[in-house]
Amino acid sequence: MKTAGVVVTYNRKEELVKNIKAILSQSYVVDRYYIIDNHGSDNTEKLLQEEGILDNKVIEYVYLKENIGGAGGFYTGLKMAYEDGYDYICLMDDDGRPADDKMMEFLVKRAEELHSANELLLLNSLVCGPADILSFGLNGGIKTKQIAAEREKDNLIVGTINPFNGTLVSKELVEKIGYPNKDFFIKGDEQDYYYRALKANAFVATVFDSNYYHPVLECKSFKIFGKVKKGSTEAPWKEYYRARNFTYMFKRDGEPIKYVRQNVRQILIAIKYSPKKMQTIKMILKGWRDGVSGRLGPTVKP
Structure with a gap:
């Protein structure tokens, strides 16, 4: 072996x-x-x-x-x-x-x-x-x-x-x-x-x-539908790939509710914590769209 x-x-x-x-x-x-x-x-x-x-x-x-x-x-x-x-x-x-x-x-x-x-x-x-x-x-x-x-x-x-x-x-x-x-x-x-x-x-x-x-992942707390959740937000271009790839995965696997929940969650975290709120939200929405259409590859640069 x-x-x-x-x-x-x-x-x-x-x-x-x-x-x-x-x-x-x-x-x-x-x-x-x-x-x-x-x-x-x-x-x-x-x-x-x-x-x-x-x-x-x-x-x-x-x-x-x-x-x-x-x-x-x-x-x-x-x-x-x-x-x-x-x-x-x-x-x-x-x-x-x-x-x-x-x-x-x-x-x-x-x-x-x-x-x-x-x-x-x-x-x-x-x-x-x-x-x-x-x-x-x-x-x-x-x-x-x-x-x-x-x-x-x-x-x-x-x-x-x-x-x-x-x-x-x-x-x-x-x-x-x-x-x-x-x-x-x-x-x-x-x-x-x-x-x-x-x-x-x-x-x-x-x-x-x-x-x-491995260092502990730093998370922020936020409320969604009255419940406290935790998550993190990164640079807008990284949030694009997160949204795109998970949307692609969940769509492929026939679980659209999962990518809807994830993308809405990331938008809410961006609104509360991201220093570049609008840019981050635009990147998440772009990633969401590209994930649904199956557009993969290095499509966005830092």
């Missing part, structure tokens, strides 16, 4: 170095680690050379000719690892890293135990922030490690993950559903891969004792 890792990076060289050093310090070290540099401009390669990282035979550094977004980066990395014959591929972003030296060992061990029952595997580490808080939370109101401990059964929380944050994919699943949709550019490609895995009857679960660190 051969295992690879993939990390996609863009202008976060210091965080990337922390990620790589954590991966190389694991009790179970991957056979190959693909670093996909999305045409960054912060001299990432120079720092990796200075740190001696590029001298390690496990490392394969790939500098892309253009920025093809996170979706394109994960498409490229997963495709390379799959075509190179790896049995399991672990996907990570550059602003997270293993929380301890056992993350990969526990993740791969669990995959091997489950593989005979279902070859289609999408397993995730538990994505933790500081203290007891989960970085993104999991479906079913699982927001802390304590709640996760109450919900896990046989060290698994089945059906819910935080994809592309310490996410192990079996080669059989890649054969079945392919690669992340590179035409998403940014936003939602990881959720799309998760939904496609569920549709393919893959075994999807969070492995409780495999821990991955």
